Each structure stands twice: as C-alpha cells, then as structure tokens.
Amino acid sequence: MRISELSExxxxxxxxIKFYIREGxxxxxxxxxxxxxxxxxTHLERLRLIRALREVGDLSVAAIRRIITALExxxxxxxxxxxxxxxxxxxxxxxxxxxxxxxxxxxxxxxxLEELGWRVTGQAPARTVxxxxxxxxxxxxxxxxxxxxxxxxxxxxxxxxxxxxLLREDTTRAQALRxxxxxxxxxxxxxxxxxxxxxxxxxxxxxxx
Amino acid sequence: MRISELSExxxxxxxxIKFYIREGxxxxxxxxxxxxxxxxxTHLERLRLIRALREVGDLSVAAIRRIITALExxxxxxxxxxxxxxxxxxxxxxxxxxxxxxxxxxxxxxxxLEELGWRVTGQAPARTVxxxxxxxxxxxxxxxxxxxxxxxxxxxxxxxxxxxxLLREDTTRAQALRxxxxxxxxxxxxxxxxxxxxxxxxxxxxxxx
DNA sequence: CCGGCTGGATAGTACTACTATCCAATCATT
DNA sequence: AATGATTGGATAGTAGTACTATCCAGCCGG
Numbered sequence: 320m321r322i323s324e325l326s327e328x329x330x331x332x333x334x335x336i337k338f339y340i341r342e343g344x345x346x347x348x349x350x351x352x353x354x355x356x357x358x359x360x361t362h363l364e365r366l367r368l369i370r371a372l373r374e375v376g377d378l379s380v381a382a383i384r385r386i387i388t389a390l391e392x393x394x395x396x397x398x399x400x401x402x403x404x405x406x407x408x409x410x411x412x413x414x415x416x417x418x419x420x421x422x423x424x425x426x427x428x429x430x431x432l433e434e435l436g437w438r439v440t441g442q443a444p445a446r447t448v449x450x451x452x453x454x455x456x457x458x459x460x461x462x463x464x465x466x467x468x469x470x471x472x473x474x475x476x477x478x479x480x481x482x483x484x485l486l487r488e489d490t491t492r493a494q495a496l497r498x499x500x501x502x503x504x505x506x507x508x509x510x511x512x513x514x515x516x517x518x519x520x521x522x523x524x525x526x527x528x
Numbered sequence: 529m530r531i532s533e534l535s536e537x538x539x540x541x542x543x544x545i546k547f548y549i550r551e552g553x554x555x556x557x558x559x560x561x562x563x564x565x566x567x568x569x570t571h572l573e574r575l576r577l578i579r580a581l582r583e584v585g586d587l588s589v590a591a592i593r594r595i596i597t598a599l600e601x602x603x604x605x606x607x608x609x610x611x612x613x614x615x616x617x618x619x620x621x622x623x624x625x626x627x628x629x630x631x632x633x634x635x636x637x638x639x640x641l642e643e644l645g646w647r648v649t650g651q652a653p654a655r656t657v658x659x660x661x662x663x664x665x666x667x668x669x670x671x672x673x674x675x676x677x678x679x680x681x682x683x684x685x686x687x688x689x690x691x692x693x694l695l696r697e698d699t700t701r702a703q704a705l706r707x708x709x710x711x712x713x714x715x716x717x718x719x720x721x722x723x724x725x726x727x728x729x730x731x732x733x734x735x736x737x
Numbered sequence: 738c739c740g741g742c743t744g745g746a747t748a749g750t751a752c753t754a755c756t757a758t759c760c761a762a763t764c765a766t767t
Numbered sequence: 768a769a770t771g772a773t774t775g776g777a778t779a780g781t782a783g784t785a786c787t788a789t790c791c792a793g794c795c796g797g
Contacts, residue, residue: 321742321743322742322743322744323742323743332786332787333743334786334787334788335785335786335787337744337745338785338786338787341745341746342785347744348744350744352743352744352793352794352795353743353744353745353792353793353794354742354743354744354745354792354793354794354795355742355743355744355793355794355795356743356744367667367668368668370664370667371664371665371667371668373785374621374660374664375660375661375664379784379785380784380785380786381784396734397730397734398730398731398733398734398735399727399730399731399735400730401723401726401727401729401730402727402730402731405723405724405726405727408723412583432724437724437725437727437728438727438728438731438732438735439724439727439728439731440727443723443724443727445720445721445723445724445727446720446724448716448719448720449717449720449721449724451583451584451716452584452713452714452716452717452720455579455580455583455584455709455713456710456713458576458579458580459576459577459580459706459709459710459713460706461706461710468717468721470686470687470690471687471714471717471718471721472721472725474683474684474686474687474718474721475683475718475721475722475724475725476721476725476728476729477679477683478679478680478683478722478725479722479725479726479728479729479730480725480729481679482726482729483726483729483730483733486730486733486734488734497668497669497670500664500668501665501668501670502726504661504664504665504668505661505680505722506719506722506723507657507660507661508658508661508677508680509680509683509684509718509719509722510657510715510718510719511654511655511657511658511661512654512658512677512680512681512683512684512685513684513687513688513714513715513718514610514614514617514652514654514715515614515641515646515648515652515654515655515658515684516646516681516684516685516687516688516689517610517614517688517691517692517711518608518610518611518614518646518647518648518649518652518654519646519647519648519685519688520610520685520688520689520691520692521606521607521608521609521610521611521688521692521695522607522608522611522647522648523647524607524692524695525605525606525607525695525697526607526608526647530773530774531773531774531775532773532774541755541756542774543755543756543757544754544755544756546775546776547754547755547756549775550776550777551754556775557775559775561762561763561764561774561775562761562762562763562774562775562776563761563762563763563764563773563774563775563776564762564763564764564773564774564775565774565775582754588753588754589753589754589755590753
C-alpha cells in the first residue's frame, strides 16, 4: 500500500508517519522508484504499537525508539525482554549521589529487593524511580517501612507472574514487542483501577448512606 | 523567612518559586512592605508537595493547580477527597464518541465497575483512561476479558483499602493534601514494582540457572 | 502530457516549564 | 545619610517535545 492508504488505515496524518520514519520508529517502505515506496501490514502493526506506547503509555518518542531498537537487537534474549524494555524506558530521573536521603532510600530499595529475592539488575531504572518515591514520601512526612511496601510488591509480583505466563519459548520478536506494549498499557490500567478503587474506598468509608 | 531562605531550604531557585506563585500553586507571602514579604513553614510544606507531584507523580502544573484548588474548596468533603483529586488530575485523553471500539470499551468498563460494586461517579476520568487502555489492547490483538482484569482490580482495591485506612474523620485539609500527594507517589511505586516484578518473573521463567 | 500523489528536506508551530533580566523600593550596614 | 544587596512584580526569553506545513522535483495513471 502507499503512504496515503497507511495514513487512512492507521488514522494518523501522512506527515506524522513521515515524522516517525525520520525518527527511526517506523522502517521505510520498500522503494520502487525515486518517489514511490510500498508499505505493508507490518507497518500498520508498528503504527498501532507506537500509538499504544505514546497515547496510552505516555512514553516519549525517544523512549519508544530505544525500546524498539533494544528489542530488535538479536543479542537480547527473551529472558531479559522486560529488563531491556524497562531499561529503555529509562528513569528520566537523575539521582543526586551525595544526598543522604537518597543514599538511605537506595539502600532501602536494595534491602527490599533482596528480601523479596527478586532477580533484577543493579542498574534497573525502576530502582531509581522507587528510591525517588521513597525520598518524596519521607519529605512529605511519611515513613514507608518495608512492611508497608509489601502489599504493593506482592500485588505487582502476582500481576507479573500472570503476564509472563503468556510468554512461550517460541514467542517471536514481533509478538514480544506487542506483549511489551501491552504491559505498558497494563501499567495505566493498574493506575486507573487504583484511582477508581480509592474513590470507592473513600466513599465507602466516609460517604453518606 | 524571606524568599531567598525559602529557596535555600526547598532547593528550588527563587525564580521557580516566583513562577509557582504566579501560577497559583503557592500562596503569596504576607507582604510587610512594597518589596518585602514573609514566608513560613506552610510555604515550605507546599513546595515539598508541589515537588512530589511534579517530579515523582509527573503531573503538569495545571493539574497540580486543579488539585490544590479542588482540595481547598470547603465544599469538598473528605469522602470525595480522592474522587475530586482524580477528577483534577483529569484524563488528558479525549475520547471519540462515535468510534464503535470506544463505545464497546466504555461499556466493558461500566460492566466491570458494576460487577465490582465500586462507588465511582460516571464522570470519573479514570474510566476514560481505562477505556482507552482497552481499546489499545484490542488494537494490539489482545482481548482483555473482564476476568483478566480481575486480578488488577483486586490488587488495586486492596491497596486503596490500605491507604484509606489512614484517613480519619478528623483529618485536616493539609493532611489530606499530603495523603493525596502520597497516593500519587504510590502510583509510581506500584508501576516501578510492576516493572521490577516483570523483570524478575521473566528471568525466572526463561533465565539461565 | 498533465494533475495529483510521493519521498525527502527544511522550516515553522503550539505547548510546557521554567529561567533571565529589569526596575524601583527598601533593608541592613556603614 | 550613603551604599550595596535583596526583594516583589512585570516582562521577555529559552529549551525541549511532538508534531505540522510547505516546498520541490519526480513519477504514475489516465
């Protein structure tokens, strides 16, 4: 198909598709002449992926590019699919190394992960996000003990178990990418359900009737 | 204290503090003269709140302003603390009303919430986020049944129960604001733990050793 | 052979969250 | 009283992100 059809079928303007090609999110069409190129279903599929990551997952174009290139790297095995993706999504947080609050938070994160026995790399960006959250909670006057984080960790573990249950040894790269996008989307599901559950719980506890 | 001291103690540049005042996130200091104003601990506290919501919660300045003004409104009771905040954070998603995929997703969300028996308003923005996520999952080729969403919903409910357990009848507005900031921070904790759990689960399932 | 579509390049836009500069007033210090 | 730094308030500028618009030949289908 030509770019106009790709545009129509994906619902994205032609200019945006060109932009994604320029940015390395979408491969070029196969050129048949100087001013002609062919696109196929894989391009459409990729655009759906990009849209899910951008609009739902709220990832930046740069993060999406990192994810795509990471998961297209044949050196990345299935077993570190999520690790590689998490690293590609990155921290977008820079942690000061000298701040004592930060140091303490990092140690608390390390201790929690050790206690849970989770196999995660020391560089996992989510560690930094977690540490940042702990620092913020402290500054807000809350002191989150490891015990308080337990229920969150257990919920997260159960969901991850459920999700990885869908992975098979023979899962293809394309499938893996789709699953990864799905897991990013599920993050939003989790947050949305969390907010709705809060509304419900707070109404239930204090509400009328 | 003067603005320079507030800057020093909060770690934020004076210009940024002025900006937050202009934007209505932070109240003005009490003016003692044309070029002098006094700030106190409540300003410092508010700055910590803003930082937590901005840097950790990744909320926009506009969303933070909406949250603050909503929770300062005496018409908002404790029982809809989280509802009001969720509404203030907003959808930042505009849903097409004519798309059949969207209509189906909305109905699925409504059905799920009804089945769960959650007391949430029909306008809750998280409904839209959820519907958007379901549409994206469909387009990615996954068909999330209500049953598949169950574990997520249950995890979210348990966490919300735990969080609202901290609320008391005599909780002050200032405390409520802090708790709300904490809950936004906890969203990030949840997502970070989710990513770490995925990395662990995927390594455990396919990894070496 | 001609009008509309195309690839490729370049430039411009809208938005967000700051950041910088300027000014006159005022305070602390000399 | 003079002076130098600080302040509130206003205005303007910046950097980054994600597009969006325009332009220009070249080509294809009619």
